[in-house]
Amino acid sequence: MAPITNARVYFNEIPTGLPEPGKTVIYDESQTIDLENVPLHGGFLMKTLVVSIDPYLRGKMRDTSIRTYSKPYHVGETLYNFGVGVVLRSEHPDVKPGEHYSGYVYFQQYEIHKDLKNPILRKIDNEFNLPWSTYVGTLGMPGKTAYFGWNEFSHPEKGDTVFVSGGAGPVGSLVIQLAKAQGLKVIASAGSEEKVAFIKKVGADVAFNYKTTDTNEVLKKEGPVNIYWDNVGGPTLEAALENSAVESRFIECGMISGYNDEGYPIRNLNLVFQNSIIMSGFIVFRPKLVNKYEEIFYKVLPEKVAKGEIKLNEDLTEGLKNVGQAILDVQLGRNTGKKVIVVASE
Amino acid sequence: MAPITNARVYFNEIPTGLPEPGKTVIYDESQTIDLENVPLHGGFLMKTLVVSIDPYLRGKMRDTSIRTYSKPYHVGETLYNFGVGVVLRSEHPDVKPGEHYSGYVYFQQYEIHKDLKNPILRKIDNEFNLPWSTYVGTLGMPGKTAYFGWNEFSHPEKGDTVFVSGGAGPVGSLVIQLAKAQGLKVIASAGSEEKVAFIKKVGADVAFNYKTTDTNEVLKKEGPVNIYWDNVGGPTLEAALENSAVESRFIECGMISGYNDEGYPIRNLNLVFQNSIIMSGFIVFRPKLVNKYEEIFYKVLPEKVAKGEIKLNEDLTEGLKNVGQAILDVQLGRNTGKKVIVVASE
Numbered sequence: 001m002a003p004i005t006n007a008r009v010y011f012n013e014i015p016t017g018l019p020e021p022g023k024t025v026i027y028d029e030s031q032t033i034d035l036e037n038v039p040l041h042g043g044f045l046m047k048t049l050v051v052s053i054d055p056y057l058r059g060k061m062r063d064t065s066i067r068t069y070s071k072p073y074h075v076g077e078t079l080y081n082f083g084v085g086v087v088l089r090s091e092h093p094d095v096k097p098g099e100h101y102s103g104y105v106y107f108q109q110y111e112i113h114k115d116l117k118n119p120i121l122r123k124i125d126n127e128f129n130l131p132w133s134t135y136v137g138t139l140g141m142p143g144k145t146a147y148f149g150w151n152e153f154s155h156p157e158k159g160d161t162v163f164v165s166g167g168a169g170p171v172g173s174l175v176i177q178l179a180k181a182q183g184l185k186v187i188a189s190a191g192s193e194e195k196v197a198f199i200k201k202v203g204a205d206v207a208f209n210y211k212t213t214d215t216n217e218v219l220k221k222e223g224p225v226n227i228y229w230d231n232v233g234g235p236t237l238e239a240a241l242e243n244s245a246v247e248s249r250f251i252e253c254g255m256i257s258g259y260n261d262e263g264y265p266i267r268n269l270n271l272v273f274q275n276s277i278i279m280s281g282f283i284v285f286r287p288k289l290v291n292k293y294e295e296i297f298y299k300v301l302p303e304k305v306a307k308g309e310i311k312l313n314e315d316l317t318e319g320l321k322n323v324g325q326a327i328l329d330v331q332l333g334r335n336t337g338k339k340v341i342v343v344a345s346e
Numbered sequence: 347m348a349p350i351t352n353a354r355v356y357f358n359e360i361p362t363g364l365p366e367p368g369k370t371v372i373y374d375e376s377q378t379i380d381l382e383n384v385p386l387h388g389g390f391l392m393k394t395l396v397v398s399i400d401p402y403l404r405g406k407m408r409d410t411s412i413r414t415y416s417k418p419y420h421v422g423e424t425l426y427n428f429g430v431g432v433v434l435r436s437e438h439p440d441v442k443p444g445e446h447y448s449g450y451v452y453f454q455q456y457e458i459h460k461d462l463k464n465p466i467l468r469k470i471d472n473e474f475n476l477p478w479s480t481y482v483g484t485l486g487m488p489g490k491t492a493y494f495g496w497n498e499f500s501h502p503e504k505g506d507t508v509f510v511s512g513g514a515g516p517v518g519s520l521v522i523q524l525a526k527a528q529g530l531k532v533i534a535s536a537g538s539e540e541k542v543a544f545i546k547k548v549g550a551d552v553a554f555n556y557k558t559t560d561t562n563e564v565l566k567k568e569g570p571v572n573i574y575w576d577n578v579g580g581p582t583l584e585a586a587l588e589n590s591a592v593e594s595r596f597i598e599c600g601m602i603s604g605y606n607d608e609g610y611p612i613r614n615l616n617l618v619f620q621n622s623i624i625m626s627g628f629i630v631f632r633p634k635l636v637n638k639y640e641e642i643f644y645k646v647l648p649e650k651v652a653k654g655e656i657k658l659n660e661d662l663t664e665g666l667k668n669v670g671q672a673i674l675d676v677q678l679g680r681n682t683g684k685k686v687i688v689v690a691s692e
Contacts (some may be wrong), residue, residue: 069592069620233616246415247632252619265611270579272627273598274405274415279625281618286593 003032008108009323011073015061018331019258021324023292024061025079033110041216043114044095046085048105049346052136053326053339057081058259071284078324079107082141084100084124084132086346092116100124102135107323109343128306131314137338138305138312142170145245145253145284147301148293150178151279154227161223163240164188165210166231168195168313170338171253172265173202177310180204187222189215189236198337202311210236219243232257234264236333241271252281260331354454354464355669357419361407364606364677367670370407371425379456381434389460390441392431395692397453398482399672399685403427404605406595415629425453425669428487430470430478432692434451446470448481453666455689474652477660483684484658485647488516491599491630493647495640499597499626500573507569509549510534511585512577514541514659517599519548521575523575523656526550533568535582537679544683548657556582565589578603580610585625587617598627606677659683 038045056070057079064072073079083105087097092115095101104119105111113121124135135223137143156162162179167174167188179186180203188204190196195220199207199327206222208215216239219225224245230237233255240250260263272279282289304310315337317326323341330339356374363373401426410418419425429451432621433443440462441447445477450465451457458630459467470481483489508525509662512518513534525532526549534550536542537557545553550569554561562585565571570591576583579601586596604610618625628635661683663672669687676685 069622140521237615252615254619255616258616263613265613265614266615267609267611269583269598269612269615270601270604270609272625273600275627276415276629276632277625277627279618279623279627281621281623281625283622286622304661 001034001036003034005029006031006033006076006108007108007320008106009320010078011061011075013075014063015260019058019061019324019327020043021328023324025324025327027321027323031108038112040089040091040112041114042091043112044090044092045088045110045112046105047088047110047346048083048085048108048343049132050101050136051083051105051107051320051323051341052081052140053323053330053335054081054141054339055254055256055259055330057327058331069285075143080104081107082136083343084135085111092311100126100132102140107341107343109320113126121324126302128151128302130302130306133316133338133342134312134316135303136340137170137314138174138310139301141284143174144294144297146171146174146178146295148284148289149229149251149253149280150175151280151293152289153249153278153282154179154229155249156182156184156206156227157216158183158291160226161185161187161245162227162229163219163223163225164204164229164231165236165240166190166208166254166256167199167204168192168337169231170312172229172231173198173313174310176202176204178228184227185222187218187225189218192336194336198313215239224248227251229253230255230314233266234258238266238268241266241268241277244271244275244277247278248277250279252279256331315339316342318342347380347382349380351375352379352454352456353426353566353666354452355666356424357407357421359421360409361606365404365407365670371670371671371673373587373669375378376611377454381417381456384458386435386458387460388436388437389458390436390438390449391434391456391458391600391692392436392447393456394429394431394451394454394689395446395478396482397429397451397666397669397687397689398427398486399669399676399681399687400427400487401600401602401605401676403673404677417630423614426450427453428482428504429689430481431457441647446478448486449553453669455579455666455686457462457504461498472648476648476652479660479662479684479686479688480651480658483516483538483660484651484656485644489520489647490640490643492517492524493519493643494630494635495597495599495626495628496575496638498635499595499624499628500525500575501595502528502530502573504529505531505590506535506572509532509565509569509571510575510577511556511582511586512536512602513553514538514683515577516658518575518577519544519659520656522548525573529620530573533564533571535564536540540682540683544659544689558663561585562588570594573597575599579612580604584612584614587612587614587623590617590621590623593622593624596623596625599626602677602679661685662688664688
């Protein structure tokens with residue numbers, strides 16, 4: 001068979017503010033691949049089915065000299081993030097054609113992997129026949145973030161009131177459902193009426209659009225807050241601090257409000273000691289969290305999703321050519337659910 | 347015996363910035379008391395020996411409508427704080443003349459207490475014959491703050507580097523000694539050469555004057571910081587965040603840098619999630635801390651102080667008339683050790 005196009009998206013330029021489609025990342029069709037004859041050198045050839053667009057990707061688009069929890073993209077490098085692929089050919093003894101794997105994949109139609117270790121790829125049995133996109137959302141990194149973080153840091157007590165910002169996203173919406181499953185009162189915010197409707201659907205007792213309703217007023221009326229799950233930082237974090245209960249738990253999962261500028265300074269952090277708050281920041285990849293929760297996560301969650309006990313909301317876009325726009329949309333909160341690029345069907 | 351003066355210090359005016367001696371609080375000699383004949387109504391008469399001047403008192407000098415962990419002083423009310431008194435007369439079955447009690451006392455020479463419960467007064471046996479001032483410093487609220495907070499929140503691991511701001515105070519200096527006793531590397535800061543000398547004396551590996559040496563530079567060289575004990579907040583907290591190790595523990599004990607203005611906004615709180623930091627704020631009076639640590643504290647610490655195994659540094663001033671100035675000095679960090687007003691000898 002003749003070589004065919006192996007389209008990809010690469011990192012082109014460090015953005016100063018918001019990432020710009022067609023400038024920050026570039027869609028490139030210049031590469032080709034001969035699927036039948038490309039040498040595998042003992043590895044395997046995978047066709048990319050879905051790739052995830054997450055808020056944290058903005059952090060990878062930085063000067064490479066800055067060290068944080070996540071490696072930077074290098075200019076010219078093909079983007080990578082969580083995805084799912086199907087094996088087309090294999091010389092690897094543990095990998096067979098037709099098998100599906102999730103883990104870090106390149107934003108590229110076809111890719112040769114040397115092994116299952118670097119990066120780690122996890123075989124998906126998909127016994128409930130869920131869409132592959134689920135495995136980069138509620139059953140992927142965002143779902144694990146919610147599940148690991150909630151179980152490790154929330155210390156829920158009967159009668160607690162929980163506040164979740166970014167409540168319509170794949171992390172926030174799962175947190176809401178985990179909190180409701182424990183009988184707690186849940187307040188949640190998001191940035192559009194459509195998102196607020198989804199938050200209500202997943203069971204939040206109080207849902208509001210922070211762009212049209214004052215967070216502080218809501219929390220004053222419905223709080224105080226015993227557990228705050230923070231996806232956004234900024235003024236919302238200040239409002240949560242302002243309305244925090246004594247001995248409340250703040251779970252710092254992300255602060256998207258500050259990803260595209262210098263960040264919003266927090267003025268009332270004194271409440272951390274005044275109200276004896278435990279503020280736990282975390283990244284889902286910390287080995288002690290993974291070792292403690294990953295197996296139970298994969299044992300419990302897929303069935304709940306299949307049965308509809310856990311609800312999810314996805315915003316799918318077809319084609320790698322739309323990656324640049326999707327990255328921007330997620331930074332602006334324009335996505336209507338977990339943003340996933342469907343690269344190909346099987 | 348004729349009535350004698352019963353001098354006191356009362357709260358006169360809510361300060362807008364720093365408290366002003368003679369304006370914020372007033373020394374008043376207009377009251378008298380007949381020590382032999384004043385009715386006790388089943389209570390007991392105590393002569394005040396020492397009262398403590400602590401940074402947190404500034405927080406009590408606020409609009410009474412603002413609720414925080416500590417009750418506000420009311421205008422006209424006699425000041426109160428931790429102190430030690432000796433019983434002169436008693437009608438209370440559990441209290442005998444000559445006994446010493448520590449707890450909340452008024453800034454007043456003589457005071458009648460109804461019972462030992464409201465406020466809680468704790469009998470001091472003082473088996474090692476320590477100065478009474480010790481019982482409002484290293485063996486009082488500041489010492490408990492250091493001991494409870496360190497034991498509950500530091501989770502020290504071999505090889506950890508600890509940073510303590512406000513290292514020369516009664517809290518910070520005990521934290522340094524607790525950390526050194528566990529074999530950790532300790533960096534500590536204070537605001538004068540005299541304080542830095544004391545920090546070195548109690549065992550810190552690295553001691554510096556933050557007014558003349560850049561905190562960020564020191565931490566960059568000597569860090570990263572696994573445990574940060576924060577007494578000051580502000581730019582020092584930002585520097586600690588900037589130089590925090592992954593999975594570090596931040597213990598938020600106080601933020602004196604922001605007590606006399608609107609507070610310094612923290613710009614890099616994103617490092618809390620990026621570096622998976624657990625930030626624990628606390629107030630020493632939280633019942634679960636008291637129940638867990640108070641008895642062991644009184645069992646262990648007095649002997650260590652008596653033997654010189656725990657070093658302390660006190661800055662004693664005689665006379666209630668000097669309270670206003672002492673309060674200001676503590677807010678400005680002009681005190682050279684734990685500030686205590688010696689009201690009377692026995």
